[in-house]
Amino acid sequence: MTQDSDYNAQTTSPSAAESGAATGTDSPDQPLSDRVNNRSRRPQSQAFRDFVASGWDRTSEDNVEPFASAAYTGARRQALSEAFPGERLVIPAGGLKVRSNDTDYRFRAHSAFIHLTGLHSDLEPDSVLVMEPTDDGHESTFYFRPRAGADTEEFFSDARYGEYWVGPREDLETMAIKTSIRCADITHAEVAICRDLNATSLRLVRGADEALDARVDAARAEVEADLEISQAGDAEMAQFLSELRLIKDDYEISQMRHAVEITRSGFDNVITSLKEAIVHHRGERVIETAFESAARTDGNGVGYDTIAAAGNHACTLHWIKNTGEVRDGDLILVDAGAEADSLYTADITRTLPINGTFSEVQGKIYDAVLEAADAAFAVAAEHAKRPVIFAEVHDAAMNVIAHRLEEWGLLPVSAEESLSPEGQQHRRWMVHGTSHHLGLDVHDCAQARAEMYLGAELKPGMVFTIEPGLYFKAEDQLIPEEYRGIGVRIEDDVLVTEDGVENLSAGFPRTRAEVEAWVRQGR
Numbered sequence: 001m002t003q004d005s006d007y008n009a010q011t012t013s014p015s016a017a018e019s020g021a022a023t024g025t026d027s028p029d030q031p032l033s034d035r036v037n038n039r040s041r042r043p044q045s046q047a048f049r050d051f052v053a054s055g056w057d058r059t060s061e062d063n064v065e066p067f068a069s070a071a072y073t074g075a076r077r078q079a080l081s082e083a084f085p086g087e088r089l090v091i092p093a094g095g096l097k098v099r100s101n102d103t104d105y106r107f108r109a110h111s112a113f114i115h116l117t118g119l120h121s122d123l124e125p126d127s128v129l130v131m132e133p134t135d136d137g138h139e140s141t142f143y144f145r146p147r148a149g150a151d152t153e154e155f156f157s158d159a160r161y162g163e164y165w166v167g168p169r170e171d172l173e174t175m176a177i178k179t180s181i182r183c184a185d186i187t188h189a190e191v192a193i194c195r196d197l198n199a200t201s202l203r204l205v206r207g208a209d210e211a212l213d214a215r216v217d218a219a220r221a222e223v224e225a226d227l228e229i230s231q232a233g234d235a236e237m238a239q240f241l242s243e244l245r246l247i248k249d250d251y252e253i254s255q256m257r258h259a260v261e262i263t264r265s266g267f268d269n270v271i272t273s274l275k276e277a278i279v280h281h282r283g284e285r286v287i288e289t290a291f292e293s294a295a296r297t298d299g300n301g302v303g304y305d306t307i308a309a310a311g312n313h314a315c316t317l318h319w320i321k322n323t324g325e326v327r328d329g330d331l332i333l334v335d336a337g338a339e340a341d342s343l344y345t346a347d348i349t350r351t352l353p354i355n356g357t358f359s360e361v362q363g364k365i366y367d368a369v370l371e372a373a374d375a376a377f378a379v380a381a382e383h384a385k386r387p388v389i390f391a392e393v394h395d396a397a398m399n400v401i402a403h404r405l406e407e408w409g410l411l412p413v414s415a416e417e418s419l420s421p422e423g424q425q426h427r428r429w430m431v432h433g434t435s436h437h438l439g440l441d442v443h444d445c446a447q448a449r450a451e452m453y454l455g456a457e458l459k460p461g462m463v464f465t466i467e468p469g470l471y472f473k474a475e476d477q478l479i480p481e482e483y484r485g486i487g488v489r490i491e492d493d494v495l496v497t498e499d500g501v502e503n504l505s506a507g508f509p510r511t512r513a514e515v516e517a518w519v520r521q522g523r
Contacts, residue, residue, distance in 0.1 A: 036102050042157060053151035060174055069118030069342065070180040072251045076244060077116055081131060081138040083240050087201040089131040089138065090193050090216070091116055091241075092209040096125045096160065104160070106301070108343065110208035111440040112241040117142060117179055120342045121300055124169070128189050128212065129181070133200070142181040143189035147171045194219035202230070203237040242447035245439055247461035252439060253495060255344040256463055259299065260493055260504045262338035263346040266294035267508065270308075270334055271522030274326070274354060283326030284308040287334060295338035303345025304442045307335035314351070314487025315471040317432055328355045331362055333487055337442060347442050347465050348505050349491030356520040358512055361482045364408075365470050366512050369488045372400035372468035373510075376434055377492075380466070381500040383458040390464075391454045394434035397468040402426040410479055428478075429471055435464045438493055458496050463504070467491030 043052075080089060093109040107122040114120070117129055127144035145161065147169045148154040159165045176183040184192075193202070193212075197219050204216050220230050248256070273290035277283035287308035295302045309319040310326045314333035326332055332354055337346040351366065353359075358366055379396040382388050399419060405426050406415040418425045437444040437453070444463075445453065469489030472479055493504040509518040 049151075052156050053149075056150045058150065060171060064174050064177045066180050067118045067120070067178050069120070069251055070178070072249050073116055073118040074180065075249075077131065077140055078137070079244055080116065080237075080241065084203060084237060085137070086133045087203055088133060088193070089237065090128060090202060090204045090212075091131075092128040092205060092212050093117075093119070093124055093126065094208040095211070102159070110205065111245075111343075111444075112205050112238070113208065114343050114440055115241070115245060117181065119179065126209075127186060128193070128209070130189065130192050132192070140181050141192065142175065142179055142183045143186045143192070144175065144183065145169060145186045146175070146183075190215060197225065198223040201233070204234045205238055205241065206231070206234050239447050239449065242445045243449070243452050246437060246445050246448060246452065246456070247459060248439060248463050248495075249461070252344060253461070253463070255340050255342040256346065256439070256493070256495075257504060258342075259303070259338050259340045259344050259346040260348070260507075262295060262298045262340065263336065263348050263505075264507055265298060266291040266336060266338055267334065267348065267350060268522070269294050270336075271352070271518055274332075274352070274519065275523055277326040278328055278354065281325060282323055284310055284313070284322035284324045284332075287326065287332065288322045291334065291336045295336075299338045299340045300343060301339055303337040303339035303347065307333065307349075309333045309335075309487065310354070312474040312485040312487070314489075315473040315485070316487075317471070326354055329359070330354050331358075331486060331488065333489055335489065335491065343440055345438070345440070345442050346493055346505070347438055347491065348493065348508060349467055349469075349489045350508060350515065351488045351490065352515060352519050354519075356516055356523055358516065362486055362488075363512055365472070365483070365486055365488050366490075366515075368400065368404040369468050369470055369490050370510065370512070371404070372397040372434075373466055373490050373492070375400045376466045376468065377494070377501060377503070380458060380494060380496070383496065383501075384499045388458045389454075390435065390456050390458060393464075393466065397434040397466070398426065398430075401430055401468060401470065405429065410483075430469055432467075432469070434468050435466055435494075437462065437464045439463060460496050460498050462496040464494055464496075465491055466494055 096104040131138040269290040277286040305320040310332040311330040335349040339345040376397040402415040471487040472483040474485040495502045
């Protein structure tokens with residue numbers, strides 16, 4: 001069923017809605033926001049209201065247990081509290097986003113909110129975490145929209161939030177147990193956030209809830225706060241929250257392992273779908289659908305738009321149109337990650353020979369990329385013996401790439417000249433980086449400072465990708481014809497441990513022989 005009714009059921013005039021629905025016309029004075037009701041006649045009689053409110057089992061669930069994440073979120077909030085003592089800290093979840101007219105995208109909360117509250121899946125749009133300063137730290141309150149009574153208009157009429165339409169929400173007491181956070185009704189949030197700003201400094205995660213951004217800015221203006229300084233403080237907190245996720249705790253690591261497991265199921269579906277993909281005029285969509293079936297069935301869905309790029313499309317780094325054919329003899333690059341219900345995501349790429357066998361040139365390119373990946377792994381593992389900077393992982397992969405391109409006669413200079421800061425000619429065929437942090441976001445910790453990201457030492461608990469590639473576009477006139485239209489990327493998810501690194505995606509075939517056997521078995 002598609003969404004029906006309006007998003008403003010609480011303020012819609014019943015007589016106007018009923019009248020318009022009955023006649024198929026609307027009054028010239030009817031607000032545009034109400035006119036969505038004109039296609040759907042909703043009962044409004046008192047008899048209906050009395051009857052629809054009766055006879056429901058509204059008892060709360062028994063034996064409520066905290067979320068598994070609740071054992072870890074307190075320490076995360078404590079770290080935030082210690083970083084900004086004496087200041088009110090506001091972390092919104094964000095709201096529903098319209099897909100078209102009166103239908104929304106599936107909700108996904110802001111990653112900082114998820115990290116600090118432990119909420120998962122599509123829970124609690126429009127909610128907000130407020131950390132109020134106290135003498136010994138902060139008191140956290142989770143403001144959300146609690147379950148409405150069956151006697152309310154929302155229950156049967158509101159297609160965006162009503163229980164009859166989208167299912168029940170938690171009551172305050174149950175949510176407090178599940179999150180281990182004090183809970184309150186969202187109607188009290190604005191006062192709690194905006195009060196006493198002449199005496200209390202406030203920091204806000206901006207960009208999650210534009211309406212809240214505007215309300216906070218207006219409240220700051222009322223007390224003549226310097227908005228530029230205030231928003232700089234907001235940015236400083238966003239940076240801290242991003243850097244807080246650089247080191248994963250045990251819960252996060254377990255969830256990322258689970259995301260990788262689901263992703264493997266998705267890739268196995270991809271392998272078995274190749275035969276169908278070859279005969280379909282949009283074979284790339286067949287591949288995409290095969291992966292996303294597992295991601296949605298076993299997890300929350302995909303962590304990012306799936307790349308299913310066959311032939312020359314593999315040379316377009318973020319090819320997500322997936323409208324192309326899948327031809328026997330070509331390669332297909334599949335870059336995909338399943339998102340667990342906890343909203344942690346994997347990020348894996350495999351490049352597959354569609355007919356089960358790499359050609360000589362395809363195999364040569366594949367082996368070079370694999371060699372680059374292995375070199376990056378080896379350098380990352382050295383952190384157990386010496387300090388290793390994150391950027392060194394990329395440098396190790398580039399060293400291999402540059403020397404192979406020189407060996408093939410593709411570089412206009414030597415590999416050493418190309419690897420110098422003044423050169424970089426080899427990057428024509430791999431313009432992206434080799435690694436990025438991974439977690440709640442596929443490109444996790446994106447607001448971290450450069451010295452905490454590229455310039456940081458590898459530490460146990462970091463999770464990142466290793467994903468070198470080579471991309472020889474069909475339009476590239478500086479390479480021999482046999483290279484053109486071949487794109488290869490190999491991507492694994494890596495956990496830094498005390499004694500080296502662990503390839504979380506080690507269960508995926510990686511070598512040329514393993515990949516060929518995988519594809520042949522599936523076909």
